[in-house]
Amino acid sequence: MKDVNFSEIYKKAKNYEDLVSSYLSRIIKTPAMSNNEKDRIMLLKSMCEQIGFDEVKIDGLGNLLARIGNGPKKLVIDAHIDTVGVGDQKAWTKDPFSGEIKDGYIYGRGASDQLGGAASMLLAGKILKEMGYKSDKWSIWFSFTIIEEDCDGLCWKYLIESEKFMPDLFISTEPTGLKIYRGHRGRMEIEINLKGLSCHGSAPERGVSAAYMASRVALGIEKLNKELKPDKEKFLGKGTVTVSMMKVSGPSQCAVPDIGYLYLDRRLTTGETKELAIEQIEKVIKKYAGINQSEYNINVPTYSKPSWTGKLFEQELYFPTWKFDETHPFVSLAKKTYQELFEAKAVVDKWTFSTNATCVAGRYNIPSIGFGPGLEKEAHAPNEKIAISDLPVAAAFYAAIAFSVEDF
CATH class of the missing domain: 3.40.630.10 (Zn peptidases)
Structure with missing residues (x-):
């Protein structure tokens, strides 16, 4: 010195x-x-x-x-x-x-x-x-x-x-x-898109409601959050996941909605990676929504806004x-x-x-x-x-x- x-x-x-x-x-x-x-x-x-x-x-x-x-x-x-x-x-x-x-x-x-x-x-x-x-x-x-x-x-x-x-x-x-x-802890943002089947609201049994599907997935994510474990050192604490936004849409207010959307805030502790977090969400969707891979999509969004200088520099919303x-x-x-x-x-x-x-x-x-x-x-x-x-x-x-x- x-x-x-x-x-x-x-x-x-x-x-x-x-x-x-x-x-x-x-x-x-x-x-x-x-x-x-x-x-x-x-x-x-x-x-x-x-x-x-x-x-x-x-x-x-x-x-x-x-x-x-x-x-x-x-x-x-x-x-x-x-x-x-x-x-x-x-x-x-x-x-x-x-x-x-x-x-x-x-x-x-x-x-x-x-x-x-x-x-x-x-x-x-x-x-x-x-x-x-x-x-x-x-x-x-x-x-x-x-x-x-x-x-x-x-x-x-x-x-x-x-x-x-x-x-x-x-x-x-x-x-x-x-x-x-x-x-x-690290963090990441995750988008989930769910595909249902629309039909007239007078006969909902003919469709597959994305609203119920999204609700079951949200409850599954709540359960996943309770199951996440702290890091071995117990210094950073446990990872967390929460639904920060959820919405559904369909052809009209008199129809079963066919599109479900959830936005997740995932906090990552030591040893938890982006790949692990996505795998966990896939398991929740398959278990609680009961749909195959062609009927859902999981995405980590990209930040894409120009800075005050006009420069555009993009980044995936994953933060180790x-x-x-x-x-x-x-x-x-x-x-x-x-x-x-x-x-x-x-x-x-x-x-x-x-x-x-x-x-x-x-x-x-x-x-x-x-x-x-x-x-x-x-x-x-x-x-x-x-x-x-x-x-x-x-x-x-x-x-x-x-x-x-x-x-x-």
Whole structure:
């Protein structure tokens, strides 16, 4: 590890609490949902340039990348900067885009998920520049990525496959409550199309109702969910499957419906693959619907929407599971950095939801951890907020680990 005073890093971060709070408030005030992030990306680009990052650029898809250092190896610290929508405006007691600072919290859509991470990254960059960070081995890249809420990891699949930008180490700044996270379940979305036989509603016995068929399949999926088992380590927990949408249609309201449709949300634990999940659904259909393969179709949809730059990069809606052992060298390094920086033992855990690490770690097995300000429970909730005190702590960790990786 390069000889550096961690207490100086932490002191600087705490002294900049008001500044990092202002960063976050500004970011919240510029709305940015998936595929409409241009204004927020341009704001962040300007902020990075004002701080003095060594390089600031926007890729073809519309992700923002900011670099400090000139080494060949890449430590990437990532925040997605798109958010979900507001939802029911009446459920909010504060303006979702006010960035209001009050009583030790900052309020607004994305405060915890996960613009707080982005603001802390900006402060970490400022601290590294002030401390004259240099390395012959490493460059520290800060990625402000897009489309995560619609399709987690697509931004990184694009960066790795199209831009040939491959991290050596990866930190997600999604909310962890300032714990070190080392994995999360994967997920996939599944469409089921069922084919019945329509007839006049006055004589339903002449047809095969797709409505009853879909209902039986839905009940079979409920049963399957109860039968799914946790991972052997019992760290990520059990996989789950639920019907998130169901509809039927037919020639008229006076006819037996002949088309059934179900949409599934499948969460995958360690050892569960896309192929296994589809096989399980096929068994449910055959058992509960009693139809042959020509009368149903199972499909994993593809995400296909152009980004704010107009670039179209498609991805199947399958997001692999990932985890690294607590003894993994990068997890161990993160724990050691935390201990030396804060003079306290780090808590190691996992996310309940999914992140961009599903691509970086799940698809490419790049050593990854999570460490972020804010709480998971605030994500997508009305009156979303983040504790101001979390922001400098996260910033200090990002700056410190930039030095810690020197001998990794």
